[in-house]
Amino acid sequence: MSSVLLRTTPAVRGALRAGALRPAAAAASTSFVRGKATLPDLQYDYGALEPYISGKIMELHHKKHHQTYVTGLNTALETIGEAESKGDFTKAATVAPLLNFHGGGHLNHTLFWENLAPASREGGGQPDGALLKSINEDFGSFDTFRKQMNTALAGIQGSGWAWLAKDKQSGTLGIITRANQDPVSGPYAPLMGIDAWEHAYYLQYENRKAEYFDAIWNVINWKTVASRFEKA
Amino acid sequence: MVNFGNIWQYLAVQSPLQATFSGNSTTMNIKTYSLPELPYAYDALEPHISGQIMKLHHSGHHQAYVTNLNKALKVHASALSAGDIAAQVALQPVIKFNAGGHINHALFWTNLAPAGTPETLFPDAAPTLSAEIDKTWGSFDKFKEAFAKELLGIQGSGWGWLVKAGPSSLRIVTAKDQDPIVGGEVPIFGVDMWEHAYYLQYLNGKAKYVDSIWNVINWKTAESRFQAGHGDFFADLKSLL
Numbered sequence: 001m002s003s004v005l006l007r008t009t010p011a012v013r014g015a016l017r018a019g020a021l022r023p024a025a026a027a028a029s030t031s032f033v034r035g036k037a038t039l040p041d042l043q044y045d046y047g048a049l050e051p052y053i054s055g056k057i058m059e060l061h062h063k064k065h066h067q068t069y070v071t072g073l074n075t076a077l078e079t080i081g082e083a084e085s086k087g088d089f090t091k092a093a094t095v096a097p098l099l100n101f102h103g104g105g106h107l108n109h110t111l112f113w114e115n116l117a118p119a120s121r122e123g124g125g126q127p128d129g130a131l132l133k134s135i136n137e138d139f140g141s142f143d144t145f146r147k148q149m150n151t152a153l154a155g156i157q158g159s160g161w162a163w164l165a166k167d168k169q170s171g172t173l174g175i176i177t178r179a180n181q182d183p184v185s186g187p188y189a190p191l192m193g194i195d196a197w198e199h200a201y202y203l204q205y206e207n208r209k210a211e212y213f214d215a216i217w218n219v220i221n222w223k224t225v226a227s228r229f230e231k232a
Numbered sequence: 233m234v235n236f237g238n239i240w241q242y243l244a245v246q247s248p249l250q251a252t253f254s255g256n257s258t259t260m261n262i263k264t265y266s267l268p269e270l271p272y273a274y275d276a277l278e279p280h281i282s283g284q285i286m287k288l289h290h291s292g293h294h295q296a297y298v299t300n301l302n303k304a305l306k307v308h309a310s311a312l313s314a315g316d317i318a319a320q321v322a323l324q325p326v327i328k329f330n331a332g333g334h335i336n337h338a339l340f341w342t343n344l345a346p347a348g349t350p351e352t353l354f355p356d357a358a359p360t361l362s363a364e365i366d367k368t369w370g371s372f373d374k375f376k377e378a379f380a381k382e383l384l385g386i387q388g389s390g391w392g393w394l395v396k397a398g399p400s401s402l403r404i405v406t407a408k409d410q411d412p413i414v415g416g417e418v419p420i421f422g423v424d425m426w427e428h429a430y431y432l433q434y435l436n437g438k439a440k441y442v443d444s445i446w447n448v449i450n451w452k453t454a455e456s457r458f459q460a461g462h463g464d465f466f467a468d469l470k471s472l473l
Contacts, residue, residue: 064435158410158426159427180388199436
């Protein structure tokens with residue numbers, strides 16, 4: 001993996017920003033750092049988001065699904081690195097969809113775990129300060145924002161995510177949906193994401209996904225969202 | 233940033249169609265689709281697909297596609313008669329998604345059958361199709377391997393299909409979300425790779441679900457779709473919906 005690759009791949013850039021790529025010292029060279037993505041630890045126990053998200057869902061979601069994206073990202077990076085070292089840029093290009101999918105999956109889940117927290121700790125309630133002011137300005141009210149976010153989530157056709165995002169140029173907030181594991185990138189900074197893949201809720205909510213979209217607001221970590229808002 | 237995550241929200245803002253529709257409903261003449269019954273009991277595919285999955289999948293998910301399709305078609309009929317082209321265009325993705333969901337599931341239920349029944353016996357239940365599979369992939373095992381690889385490579389929700397692309401031309405195709413196979417190809421059988429199709433039983437182990445599904449493929453249905461002409465197939469499909 002070269003520095004060029006890191007500069008040109010949004011998903012990987014995002015993963016670096018999220019602190020999710022850790023350099024492997026043994027593989028480091030003087031000209032560039034060869035990093036391997038690793039599964040980040042959760043800042044709370046698997047059962048800590050109950051009753052809103054079951055411990056079983058959290059365990060599978062983190063230990064299996066997120067791990068698969070991490071493994072897939074490393075495999076894609078390795079394949080691209082090998083192709084690049086042979087000058088086989090056609091081969092490297094064909095791996096791009098896998099890099100986007102697994103890199104996006106790694107980034108999205110890393111952001112997701114951090115913007116959740118147990119209801120007994122930072123989770124739930126409403127944002128305050130500058131973030132709340134901005135939400136009020138751009139959506140009318142926190143309640144309107146919440147409703148629009150749930151409508152956006154319900155409207156996703158297939159697997160995907162909905163995000164509260166900040167337009168980095170204008171500073172305005174908006175809701176963005178993304179298919180599958182496409183990451184939020186370009187002019188938008190993701191502040192808060194909700195996973196609308198069925199694996200995120202099915203064991204507990206089955207086909208009643210609206211109930212999951214209602215429940216998850218009890219475990220949103222507004223402290224994390226506010227800090228992303230300030231930095232974006 | 234304006235966001236209309238939901239088409240109903242968009243239409244409510246853009247046009248008064250929903251509000252006026254109920255008053256005009258007597259003049260509309262559009263087909264209402266309904267949920268087809270399964271040709272077997274919910275638990276008949278066990279142990280390969282659990283009864284709980286089948287029940288939710290059919291009475292919950294499939295029903296939702298039918299309900300939302302009917303709703304979208306009604307609003308679309310209103311938009312047609314009102315000459316509201318913007319609303320018609322805005323509804324197209326909703327119609328495609330929900331009609332696709334209805335078509336795909338109707339084809340899926342009928343290309344499955346309880347394990348061990350004569351319909352599931354390969355190659356006996358599909359003499360001409362099995363010969364064509366051998367010719368195309370070299371062997372049934374190689375076909376299954378190629379099909380599984382395509383299914384497991386789907387990124388997100390979607391379906392894998394064996395399709396007939398010409399008189400003797402078989403192909404494996406995947407389609408995202410609920411995109412249906414409604415062009416020049418005839419879908420012979422499909423496998424639903426949405427997580428709701430397997431998660432309650434197989435969790436993240438989707439490769440095991442793919443392995444298991446071969447036990448419940450209805451090769452008799454597959455054979456008859458393979459033998460049908462394009463027109464006959466779509467006439468049959470229409471009667472299923």
